[in-house]
Amino acid sequence: MDFKNRDIISINEFSKQELLYILKIAGLMEKKPNPNLLNDKILATLFYEPSTRTRLSFTSSMEQLGGKVIGFASPGVSSVKKGETLWDTMKMVDCYADVTAIRHPLEGSARLAAEASSKPVINAGDGANQHPTQTMLDLFTIQKVKGKLENLHIGLLGDLKYGRTVHSLTVALSHFNPTFYFIAPEALQMPKNYLDELREEGIPFSTEQDLLKVSKKLDVLYVTRIQKERFPDPVEYEKYKGVYKLDMGLLPHIKKELKIMHPLPRVDEIDTSIDETRHAVYFEQAANGIPVRKALLALVLGKIK
């Protein structure tokens, strides 16, 4: 499989085989340090919106492979402030870097950046649209902690309406014969177009409000934050915020092998008492960003075939 010069913009563009291949390379990256693999290469991190964790993860991945990193962490310090278009910025960055990771508040920005650039572009989040490296590290984590991706019962909990992470993960997991449980208050349920897609593909799913109704069936529970601002009615929010706060009281209602994931940062949806249990894998999940991003950098730069 040849990923040289490929842009990583949307999870929708990756076949099952391609996803599995990326995960395989990530596995190799984890086993063996390659401190000189990207020796002569430069990564530009263009962050038009602050995201410390994602930026540090890209930076660390590049540096662990011997590469260098240039860029900016917020648009205030760049020529963006002077009104330069994204297109023009990319034309300039093309001369300075071999690969770009871009985070931008507008949807579709990463695609436009990739069109402007002759070098590979990795989308590190474009508004509410896509964040494909997050989805890939989520898959990598599930594969590691469950030993497989196929035939799993996956619960997705929290803000399923606006959460791009859960949308992308649903699309990606659909390759692997899953059963989905979408657990959210009515107002924040999975958008209809995603459910229609699942129906069309014949993938079983149910929508629930009550976690305890389905918790015993789950192999993986993916938790996301519910933001107060999302609720039209504050009373509604008060009603639900407690329901989706996971604590030790949940343990009698889940399988021994259930793994709990979260894209982080969390606020209070997972009590810290859960952290020490066998179920918590969210810190490991965050750490998995490194091998996955290393794999992607090496692949798009053509250093691994």
Add this chain to the structure above:
Amino acid sequence: MKKELTVSAIRNGTVIDHLPSNITFKVVEILDISGIESIISVATNLASKKMGKKGIIKIGNKSLTKDEVDKIALIAPDATVNIIKDYEVREKIKVAIPKIIMRIIKCSNPNCITNNEKAATKFSVLMKNPLKVKCSYCERIMEEEDIVIL
């Protein structure tokens, strides 16, 4: 036998035929032909065997661009574009919705990069009837009623 022409004949130009009556003026609108000096005749509610009632637009000394033909396809998928040379129909183009729609429609997502930076829009057509498209940038799916022609 020469058929009688409802509106005046043109020597060279374009005849857009088989328009649903109720969208004839919408086609005039999207074509942006108000500045043209040559003859333009617009007829609507004409009797038609195929369609019951139809509209027709005749524009002297103008040929349509690919974008213009595609725009017509979006709102009148059964239209025919006739190219007239020396009073004769020289070519007949059946309009068709392309697989990829470039430039001619606007993304309905205000947060899409194409609405914030000068960039040509691009949509892949998911379904032709009713029309359903997906923005190649922000990935928003638009149904027929959300589609705005530029």
